[in-house]
Amino acid sequence: MEFEKVENCSSVEREKHTVVANLEGTLTRAKSLFPYFMLMATEGGSIVRAVALMLVTPLAWLLHHFFSEQAAIRLLIFVSLAGLKVRDIEGVARAVLPRFFAEDIHPQSWRVFSACCRKRCVVTLSPRIMVEYFCKNHLGADIVLGTEIQVTKGGRATGLLLSPGVLVGTSKRLAVKAEFDDEEAPDVGIGGRASDHAFLQLCKEAYMVTEGNKVEAVPMGELFKPVIFHDGRFVRRPTPKVALLTLLWFPIGMLLSILRVFICVNAPLKMVPTMYKLLGMKLVVRGNVSRSLKRDGRGMLFVCCHRTCLDPVFLSVALGEEVSAVTYSVSRLTEIISPIPTVRLTRDRVKDAETIKQLLQVGHLVICPEGTTCREPILLRFSALFAELTDEIVPVAVLPKMSMFYGNTVRGFKAFDPFFFLMNPRPVYEITFLEQLPIELTHSAGRSAFEVANHAQRIVGETLGFECTNFTRRDKYLILTQGDGSVKHYK
Template sequence: MSKAFAKSLFNLNRALVRRLRLLTVRAQPPARPHRIAATLDDALPADGGGGAAVCKVEGGLLMSSSTFPYFMLVALEAGGFLRALLLLLLYPALRLLSHGQAIKVMAMVSFLGLRKDAFRAGRAALPKLLMADVSAEVFERAVAARRRCVCVSAMPRVMVEPFLTEYLAVDAVVAPEMKEFMGYYLGVMEGEEEVLQRVNVEEAIAGEKGGGDVVVIGVGGLGCSFDSLFQKHCKEVYMPTELARRQWRPLPRQRHPKPLIFHDGRTAFRPTPAAMLAMFVWLPLGAALAIIRMAVFILLPFSLSVPLLAALGMHSRAIIPNPSSSASATTNLFACNHRSLLDPLYIAAGAGRADLAAATYSISRLSEALSPIATFRLTRDRAADRAAMKARLSSSGLVVCPEGTTCREPFLLRFSPLFAELGSDVAPVALHSAVDMFHGTTAAGWKALDPLFFLMNPVPAYVVHFLDAVECGGAGPEEARAVANEVQRRIAEALGYTCTGLTRRDKYLMLAGNEGLVDHGAKKNTTCTSC
């Protein structure tokens, strides 16, 4: 009886939505171009090198038929939880609007009142979400195989252009600007006519040098925005159906034109309406659970806290190749890749050593006060930091993160050689962490909340892999650099990660617009990136 009632209620809801949509006034799309291609192969043959392509982002380049997650990410990361909750509450009403009208409403809610010069979600948070939604079929045929590609979007340019130009190497983007007043967004976008007056579409398609009689093909998508552009410039257009989009596959990581190494934001999931509803329901319970987990970390010894935290949903695994002769018991210096603020705690728990101290750089005073193991701050003055690390190493064990900052993707940043100049053998430790709701790191946010967000995850996981020690006694600068590179190589090999030469400075310039320096009231030497 309950199933029959639920089914009838569902059918009634669908009928009501259809009737309400009939009452919505929609602009009639203009006539389509000369030829509508039936399949992607017809419009974009695999060997179609040369020519140009005009590709719609929503429903064309991107597999998803909804733009809601992208605006929700902006509302959540740039506006906060209350703005995200407001957008979620408006979702039923958005379903009754056309694609273009819904985008205008979502842009209003997500952008109204945000500072223009402080908005970095388009460069820092959205690329990760957008890259996971790129269609391999459309990218390989419309972007990679063409001399030029112009992407068209009804979403604000500040949301899509950084990703399209930097990570997919798109030549030009036609999208509306967000209007602003005195440095703040008004929540209103340019009209289609304003965009076409501002952008020289012919030049964008042909390029600065021109292309003569360039054959231009198009990939349509959701809505009827910029239909006149397709009609005027494209010889033929492929209009993907919902069934076709379901058969597309995401672009593999190895096919990315540029690897996505850095991204910011707290959200670790795709913010669909259902996922956001689950997140808001989880928040009160997650906050209480995080406080309990934090108390267990602080108050109990590792022998008790580790099994109790496992019962509270925190999964951890320590890999020690030879427990009897392990470097974790005989070595006092540990160097690890940096995944989160809790790296030294997991290393101390895995090694069973409460005497370890953590060298830190930019963590908050609150995190230092709550840490169950000793911490001390580095100042980026090489001589002072080397002396402080040697003093700690003479009395206890030491954990350092030579990358200098966290990296969420399977890449390792350049290792600072400072730890290899201490004259003590070092035990490399390979760390891998996984979260399902919140990232416990941030470049532009409030770092004091890093441990809280990590502990709020329903089932966070850590893998701690102790590797064989590397000898580095009495090393000079060149030998220290060789040791640091060897430690980086061993950790990357154990994790299956890729080594890079990027640094903390590169990350913060991209995500936060600064060099990631912290004023400790001491002379700075930016060549030191150890933390």
């Protein structure tokens, strides 16, 4: 049966219409589920599970093309999910998958789907638990119909499926029919593969997506809600080719990372830039570094955005002089491998202020007033504590660049963050020293601590081209760990 192309579907005056759309290859441009299963296997499981998934992928391909699409999906689900805790699956579905889904939304399907406001239904052959959060929070779906997985009484996925199995073909049709049993037939149906014809026949109007990856994805800001914060270690979408290269590089990168840490921690500070070059690392320094050094025996306070826990280390190397760093949380492993003094704060404002003053009396100090690392092109709200303690403030813009692995995480083991950054083949750190805040813009000149902090945030943001927000550390962790999805502070 032939259906019209979705490009021919009008999106005008659809406010009172219902819509049913397939997810893979319809709302998203790509039909392949492999990247999402690889993300789930890695972030919810381990590198061992990721390797296992990579090994069975050729078999899944053969099953899909020569035997049964359902059998291929069952195999991928079993390898990716079997034994995982449901809360871990949900955590990855909230914090990791949405970014990759949001970067792949088909413009024509989204144009029609978003225009139908009465009821939006997404049908998918993926496990519902993997996609429901994204579809409801970022696409504005009211209902998500997907493959249901078995869960033990202990809250772990068995890797097996509940009846009717993979939601594809006839089973997808029956699910849509049951959802709209007490209503009129859906006004609009959108599919992207031959197996979608079964449910499209139930709709008053039916359309197919044919262009797929040939069109540009919808800008993330045009979605029902933008994906702001995200987690996970993969920088790039783990397609089969990217995943294979990443897994082959992983043991090499791990050894290289340990070597980089060992040599740079033990080398004299003046020799570290040379070591960086020899070890494939690049440090880019901008601004007038000499003006940033202490005067009259006083230590300077360097205020920088927080991209990874290595920010103070690279800043120290860029200065060519040792600085101390203060942080709210630091692992024992990070303390051991850190080549600069690291002091833990207590979150007691009075005690922390006294600690910072004492450190400034003996040398330079770096502080990251965002309170936590942030990988997005935004700045979290700067804490104003530093502005009350000194007038010798130098804002610093830092920007690490990674090609394979992110050097920060929320759900993972933060102690491994430095190693993951240094596992990238050629990691880059850009350090830009800005002009010291003029005395008339400091706390002692009558400016409030919040004015000083907001000014420092603004000039760092302008330097990096980042947007300054009112998001706090708490907002970030709430969104990534509890799935609140709130964007109330976002401008």
